[in-house]
Amino acid sequence: MKEQELLVNDLVVRFSNVNGTGSASANEMFAKSIFRMGIPVTPKNIFPSNIQGLPTWYEIRISEKGYLGRRAGIDLLVGVNPQVLRRDIDSVRPGGYFVYDSSKKLYDEFIRDDINYIGIPMISLAMGEYESARLQQLFKNIIYVGAVATLLDVEIDVVKEVIAEQFAKKPKLIEPNYKALQLGIDAVKENYSYPLNVRVERRDKVGDSILIDGNTACGLGAIYAGATVMAWYPITPSTSVAKAFETYCKKLRVDPETGKKQYAFIQAEDELAAIGMVIGATWNGARSFTATSGPGVSLMNEFIGLSYFAEIPVVLINVERGGPSTGMPTRTQQADLISSAYASHGDTKHPLLFPSTPAECFEHTVKAFDLADRLQTLVMLISDLDLGMNNHMSPPLKWDDDKKYDLGKVLSAQDLEEMEKPFGRYLDVDGDAIPYRTIPGTHPTKGSFFTRGTSHDEYAKYSELGEVYLRNVDRLAQKWETAKTLVPQPEFYQKENRSDIGMLFFGTTTYAAMEAMDLLEAEGIVLDSIRVKAFPFHAQVEDFIEKHKQIIVVEQNRDAQFRSLLINEMDLDPVRLLSVLNYDGTPITALTIKSQIEKHMAVAM
Amino acid sequence: MSYVKPLFHHPSLKKNKVGYVKADYEGVISTLCAGCGHDSISGAIVQACYEISLEPHRLAKLSGIGCSSKTPTYFLSNSHGFNSVHGRMPSITTGANMANKELIYLGVSGDGDTASIGMGQFVHAIRRNLNMVYIVMNNGCYGLTKGQDSATADFGSISKAGSDNPYQGIDLAGLALELNATFVGRSFSGDKSQLVPMIKAAMAHPGFAFLDVISPCVTFNNNKGSTKSYSHVRAHIEETSIFDFVPHQEALTVEYDKGTSKELELFDGSKIQLSKLAPEWDPTDRFSAVNRLHEAKANGQILTGLYYINTESEDLHGKLGTVDQPLNKLQQEALCPGSEKLEEINASFR
Ligand SMILES: Cc1ncc(C[n+]2csc(CCOP(=O)(O)OP(=O)(O)O)c2C)c(N)n1
Numbered sequence: 038m039k040e041q042e043l044l045v046n047d048l049v050v051r052f053s054n055v056n057g058t059g060s061a062s063a064n065e066m067f068a069k070s071i072f073r074m075g076i077p078v079t080p081k082n083i084f085p086s087n088i089q090g091l092p093t094w095y096e097i098r099i100s101e102k103g104y105l106g107r108r109a110g111i112d113l114l115v116g117v118n119p120q121v122l123r124r125d126i127d128s129v130r131p132g133g134y135f136v137y138d139s140s141k142k143l144y145d146e147f148i149r150d151d152i153n154y155i156g157i158p159m160i161s162l163a164m165g166e167y168e169s170a171r172l173q174q175l176f177k178n179i180i181y182v183g184a185v186a187t188l189l190d191v192e193i194d195v196v197k198e199v200i201a202e203q204f205a206k207k208p209k210l211i212e213p214n215y216k217a218l219q220l221g222i223d224a225v226k227e228n229y230s231y232p233l234n235v236r237v238e239r240r241d242k243v244g245d246s247i248l249i250d251g252n253t254a255c256g257l258g259a260i261y262a263g264a265t266v267m268a269w270y271p272i273t274p275s276t277s278v279a280k281a282f283e284t285y286c287k288k289l290r291v292d293p294e295t296g297k298k299q300y301a302f303i304q305a306e307d308e309l310a311a312i313g314m315v316i317g318a319t320w321n322g323a324r325s326f327t328a329t330s331g332p333g334v335s336l337m338n339e340f341i342g343l344s345y346f347a348e349i350p351v352v353l354i355n356v357e358r359g360g361p362s363t364g365m366p367t368r369t370q371q372a373d374l375i376s377s378a379y380a381s382h383g384d385t386k387h388p389l390l391f392p393s394t395p396a397e398c399f400e401h402t403v404k405a406f407d408l409a410d411r412l413q414t415l416v417m418l419i420s421d422l423d424l425g426m427n428n429h430m431s432p433p434l435k436w437d438d439d440k441k442y443d444l445g446k447v448l449s450a451q452d453l454e455e456m457e458k459p460f461g462r463y464l465d466v467d468g469d470a471i472p473y474r475t476i477p478g479t480h481p482t483k484g485s486f487f488t489r490g491t492s493h494d495e496y497a498k499y500s501e502l503g504e505v506y507l508r509n510v511d512r513l514a515q516k517w518e519t520a521k522t523l524v525p526q527p528e529f530y531q532k533e534n535r536s537d538i539g540m541l542f543f544g545t546t547t548y549a550a551m552e553a554m555d556l557l558e559a560e561g562i563v564l565d566s567i568r569v570k571a572f573p574f575h576a577q578v579e580d581f582i583e584k585h586k587q588i589i590v591v592e593q594n595r596d597a598q599f600r601s602l603l604i605n606e607m608d609l610d611p612v613r614l615l616s617v618l619n620y621d622g623t624p625i626t627a628l629t630i631k632s633q634i635e636k637h638m639a640v641a642m
Numbered sequence: 643m644s645y646v647k648p649l650f651h652h653p654s655l656k657k658n659k660v661g662y663v664k665a666d667y668e669g670v671i672s673t674l675c676a677g678c679g680h681d682s683i684s685g686a687i688v689q690a691c692y693e694i695s696l697e698p699h700r701l702a703k704l705s706g707i708g709c710s711s712k713t714p715t716y717f718l719s720n721s722h723g724f725n726s727v728h729g730r731m732p733s734i735t736t737g738a739n740m741a742n743k744e745l746i747y748l749g750v751s752g753d754g755d756t757a758s759i760g761m762g763q764f765v766h767a768i769r770r771n772l773n774m775v776y777i778v779m780n781n782g783c784y785g786l787t788k789g790q791d792s793a794t795a796d797f798g799s800i801s802k803a804g805s806d807n808p809y810q811g812i813d814l815a816g817l818a819l820e821l822n823a824t825f826v827g828r829s830f831s832g833d834k835s836q837l838v839p840m841i842k843a844a845m846a847h848p849g850f851a852f853l854d855v856i857s858p859c860v861t862f863n864n865n866k867g868s869t870k871s872y873s874h875v876r877a878h879i880e881e882t883s884i885f886d887f888v889p890h891q892e893a894l895t896v897e898y899d900k901g902t903s904k905e906l907e908l909f910d911g912s913k914i915q916l917s918k919l920a921p922e923w924d925p926t927d928r929f930s931a932v933n934r935l936h937e938a939k940a941n942g943q944i945l946t947g948l949y950y951i952n953t954e955s956e957d958l959h960g961k962l963g964t965v966d967q968p969l970n971k972l973q974q975e976a977l978c979p980g981s982e983k984l985e986e987i988n989a990s991f992r
Pocket residue numbers: 707708709710711728751752753754755756779781783784785786787792
């Protein structure tokens with residue numbers, strides 16, 4: 038085997054565990070320690086739809102250059118799950134390292150001659166130190182953390198600091214954890230030369246970034262946006278949005294004097310009820326939202342149409358997972374784009390926001406509430422499992438104390454008193470196709486109206502007359518035009534256009550796309566890039582497409598759904614749009630993008 | 643098409659305590675079939691709201707889809723209304739109630755709307771003791787889709803087309819009792835003297851108040867052999883008691899014999915007076931109510947009146963521990979934790 042060249046701060050470490058064994062928190066502490074050393078990290082949890090006993094992986098990409106997408110090729114793998122030993126060993130790149138529990142012998146059939154083996158007697162060490170099987174299991178995790186930290190030259194003081202913070206509320210556990218850590222450290226020091234040539238080294242590359250998952254940021258965004266009613270039904274990968282909302286509400290939204298809550302948090306009987314509750318609450322003047330994933334959105338479709346047609350603001354956080362049907366509930370995809378954009382029967386369309394970082398999850402959740410209230414319609418925040426459930430290095434969450442909620446056109450009792458003409462719930466008074474609404478209980482005799490999903494006139498009266506129906510739905514189409522002026526603008530990655538090829542992407546594809554730009558540029562391939570942040574498409578998106586002969590749309594589904602949306606909404610010639618697709622359930626990589634683009638170039642361009 | 647009624651008030655029409663005449667509680671003219679039971683129930687709602695001097699904007703009326711669910715347009719034009727989607731009125735009402743605990747929520751549904759497509763939401767609203775009045779206008783069929791049997795159609799009941807129903811009927815009041823709903827009663831659209839006070843009492847009840855009101859469909863289910871026809875109901879009706887509702891601060895007018903009468907005080911000080919009680923039934927004892935209902939059924943009777951009331955229930959807001967002020971009145975200053983707090987939160991993720 039060739040000697041490993043020195044490789045600093047550019048590696049992928051993977052932990053292979055059995056789920057339900059407490060490994061997640063040990064692995065997270067390991068990732069956080071490297072982050073604390075000022076080096077960008079991207080951890081990813083690869084887990085099964087199961088509670089205990091199945092394989093789970095935790096992968097950390099460490100990249101001094103700040104590449105936050107997934108990268109294929111594993112430099113060091115800690116394999117403590119006998120069920121998948123073969124697979125794990127095979128997944129290590131040639132020349133890489135396999136760290137295993139040497140309490141049991143590794144049989145010859147598992148020996149590859151092109152990788153390095155490092156045996157640490159993890160469970161034997163744990164059994165020598167702890168009585169109960171549960172503790173042995175838990176501390177075994179910390180033992181391997183100590184060993185790998187030593188091998189990769191992670192600063193032990195930093196690991197200890199992270200452990201101390203983790204157990205700040207249970208200080209009795211700190212010492213035993215340190216002890217376990219030391220067992221792992223010693224096991225390496227006594228038997229192997231360390232650190233390895235693959236290693237980390239302190240840098241100052243993370244600035245004021247935070248390490249947070251998108252769902253937590255969405256939950257916090259909803260609190261900052263003033264949501265008071267949250268209704269939901271458990272489903273992976275959106276559950277932790279609800280959990281974050283509740284956890285932080287308990288800290289931030291309880292009246293200190295009375296102990297009473299300034300929020301209502303309801304686990305509904307299903308997703309139909311969840312969105313029904315949200316519609317009822319916003320109809321009645323509270324900011325309210327729900328969070329769900331694939332199957333849940335499918336169930337909500339009837340109500341989504343009601344909110345569109347009756348013009349009731351709704352915020353829906355849609356954390357996509359692998360479909361169709363129950364699909365791959367714990368894997369990631371961007372495959373609910375068409376079904377979200379045009380959800381429900383009849384002519385319907387809904388604004389969508391596409392955050393790509395946790396900071397944007399926060400910002401766009403707040404934006405979603407303002408947009409929903411301003412446009413009086415349902416707004417979906419489209420996240421995915423990768424963004425929602427994995428920690429990401431992200432700019433800090435930002436709040437401007439001068440910002441005022443945009444609650445849209447709501448009439449007060451005084452407004453109603455002063456009105457000269459009779460109130461018409463669906464009258465376009467201002468010419469922007471957005472009518473005024475009233476909240477129940479506002480005025481004893483003025484402003485009441487009847488909300489309905491049936492066809493209605495400007496005064497909310499039932500009508501099946503063709504002309505009345507047309508006036509209403511054509512106004513809704515005009516409101517869509519208003520929406521285009523209010524949604525976030527796209528982001529560009531060049532000062533001015535340099536190429537007649539444009540790459541277009543959105544959401545979590547961003548990390549890999551940005552890395553791909555560098556990879557392509559290194560080979561002399563220059564293209565322009567645009568990141569779309571919202572549907573309907575902003576005029577700048579249309580302009581970018583117009584200015585490029587060929588557009589490459591990068592997305593994570595089989596059917597190129599985003600490409601279809603572009604073609605459909607802008608009446609584009611399909612020939613002009615090529616696709617880069619990734620839909621195996623793992624986050625897209627820069628190499629995938631690069632190689633698919635190169636293939637396109639060889640053929641079409 | 644809806645028609646607006648001429649707003650002509652006869653000068654002699656008496657104003658109630660809050661200054662409204664009865665017509666102020668009416669809605670647009672009904673487009674239901676002449677003689678439809680649902681219209682009588684709408685009338686009873688108008689009467690009840692007028693008599694308790696409710697300010698119309700203190701109430702929100704909500705419904706699902708069906709002939710029955712159309713009725714909210716036919717009463718209380720000065721109240722906000724919401725005709726939602728089929729079977730989902732309870733969730734809309736739950737959200738609305740969470741946003742503002744101060745309004746009265748009147749939900750109207752049909753037997754199809756509740757006992758089939760909306761069964762899930764119905765039982766969960768009971769489970770949460772949502773503070774609302776839930777009226778099912780029960781005609782044993784799907785009126786709006788032209789008369790198919792509903793899940794409340796009794797076993798053996800004969801449809802207009804002549805076939806007898808092979809399935810067990812779902813007794814919604816019995817089910818509500820079983821699920822521990824905190825106010826359960828049954829009435830008949832043709833018995834205003836009972837229905838009006840029952841609606842008033844249901845509105846005063848600070849929890850889930852369920853009224854199953856038998857409401858014949860004259861067009862599709864009023865034929866011979868139907869157990870939901872006017873004549874069948876009239877011939878088999880049996881009342882739990884004579885029911886009267888006395889609002890807060892009003893004196894009881896009639897004295898009844900001790901032993902066969904009972905007086906219950908509600909949370910807001912109003913009273914329910916029951917007389918001619920059946921022996922072995924106590925409206926505050928759920929088991930006796932269940933027995934009374936089963937007994938009546940075994941005798942082929944349709945039992946109406948109040949079945950059960952729990953005067954000390956905790957509603958959903960109580961269970962969740964929400965603040966006294968309605969959530970929809972909380973302003974940004976109270977709701978948004980601000981940038982300093984967010985900095986602390988950021989720091990916890992470094
Ligand atoms: C999802 C859905 N399925 C079916 C219908 C058609 N539909 C309208 S009303 C109704 C039944 C109404 O029956 P019920 O609730 O008993 O009301 P009634 O008309 O008898 O008063 C049905 C099936 C619908 N509106 N929505």
